Amino acid sequence: MKLLTEEIKKAMPPLYSGEETYISNKIFVCKFFNPVGAGTWYVCEGSRTEHDCDDWQFFGLVDLGMGQEWGYFNLSELESLRLPLGLSIERDIHFENEPASKYLDEKYWEQA
Numbered sequence: 001m002k003l004l005t006e007e008i009k010k011a012m013p014p015l016y017s018g019e020e021t022y023i024s025n026k027i028f029v030c031k032f033f034n035p036v037g038a039g040t041w042y043v044c045e046g047s048r049t050e051h052d053c054d055d056w057q058f059f060g061l062v063d064l065g066m067g068q069e070w071g072y073f074n075l076s077e078l079e080s081l082r083l084p085l086g087l088s089i090e091r092d093i094h095f096e097n098e099p100a101s102k103y104l105d106e107k108y109w110e111q112a
Helices: 006-011 075-080 106-111
Strands: 030-033 040-048 056-063 068-074
Touching: 056 075, 068 075
Parallel strands: none
Antiparallel strands: 030 040, 040 056, 056 068
8 A cells, every 4th residue: 555645745744834723723634553563643734854865754643552642654654664564554545635644642631
């Protein structure tokens, strides 16, 4: 499965474009996940990397099963992960334009 389609690339706001947007008001444009265990990456912004035009850097919410964290991650990192049974990270093909507030866990709201 292709993790990043041309359609998603066109719809994705560039990195740093939402700096003035409160975190719970950000919109996730795509979701990547581990089909055999913990690991979900929600993307709200992304841009091609400067050093490799085929790679993308994303900003979003990451949940690896030990709590949620906002941060940066690269497409190449997701593509390089090798999972059991020969599987790899997948993209939720039914996911689009969901508000971040819908996915923030209780721990986040206690810290905010």
